[in-house]
Amino acid sequence: QQQVKQSPQSLIVQKGGISIINCAYENTAFDYFPWYQQFPGKGPALLIAIRPDVSEKKEGRFTISFNKSAKQFSLHIMDSQPGDSATYFCAARAGGSQGNLIFGKGTKLSVKP
Amino acid sequence: GAVVSQHPSWVICKSGTSVKIECRSLDFQATTMFWYRQFPKQSLMLMATSNEGSKATYEQGVEKDKFLINHASLTLSTLTVTSAHPEDSSFYICSANFRASLVSSYEQYFGPGTRLTVT
Numbered sequence: 718q719q720q721v722k723q724s725p726q727s728l729i730v731q732k733g734g735i736s737i738i739n740c741a742y743e744n745t746a747f748d749y750f751p752w753y754q755q756f757p758g759k760g761p762a763l764l765i766a767i768r769p770d771v772s773e774k775k776e777g778r779f780t781i782s783f784n785k786s787a788k789q790f791s792l793h794i795m796d797s798q799p800g801d802s803a804t805y806f807c808a809a810r811a812g813g814s815q816g817n818l819i820f821g822k823g824t825k826l827s828v829k830p
Numbered sequence: 831g832a833v834v835s836q837h838p839s840w841v842i843c844k845s846g847t848s849v850k851i852e853c854r855s856l857d858f859q860a861t862t863m864f865w866y867r868q869f870p871k872q873s874l875m876l877m878a879t880s881n882e883g884s885k886a887t888y889e890q891g892v893e894k895d896k897f898l899i900n901h902a903s904l905t906l907s908t909l910t911v912t913s914a915h916p917e918d919s920s921f922y923i924c925s926a927n928f929r930a931s932l933v934s935s936y937e938q939y940f941g942p943g944t945r946l947t948v949t
Binding site for chain 2: 749751753758759760761762763766768806814815817818820821822823825
């Protein structure tokens with residue numbers, strides 16, 4: 718019940734294309750769903766986050782789509798660039814406003830020029 | 831913004847020695863910080879939740895006597911790996927909860943990580 722399942726494990730996209738990463742969860746008590754971007758040897762950086770009362774959130778080229786009934790959420794990266802090549806983690810928060818995050822296993826994105 | 835720093839960024843130590851890693855919130859106060867461990871090409875594994883002024887809460891399977899956590903102030907948490915062994919070699923990352931205002935949600939910001947190598 719505490720798992721967050723992320724797919725695909727790896728993704729190759731051409732420059733200018735759309736990258737889509739999906740996550741699914743079981744615990745309906747999760748109340749906050751962030752996405753993080755991590756480059757090799759660096760800490761994860763918060764990219765964008767959504768709460769379950771919103772179905773979509775867009776920030777620049779990054780969009781989260783959230784389907785509460787299906788318990789799924791996804792990250793869309795529009796006009797993907799080689800600089801977007803990184804590992805992306807979805808997460809869900811449990812245990813209140815300062816609770817810990819449950820992370821997906823990550824998706825390694827490679828954007829080919 | 832919310833900036834979290836870690837020191838050192840990398841450390842090499844001999845087996846049997848202890849190593850301390852510092853995590854600081856640079857421009858905000860953090861009542862709650864978290865410590866993670868990450869192996870190559872794997873996800874983040876939560877080790878413990880650190881609350882200012884109280885004992886840390888450790889995840890199942892994490893040895894509290896081996897990984898000592900102290901959150902003595904609202905801007906500093908430390909992780910001490912005691913009697914380190916080669917299997918403790920890993921990438922250790924801290925994070926802190928931050929909210930922009932009293933009506934905002936808390937968001938978790940991560941430090942740059944510390945690479946520990948035990949020889």
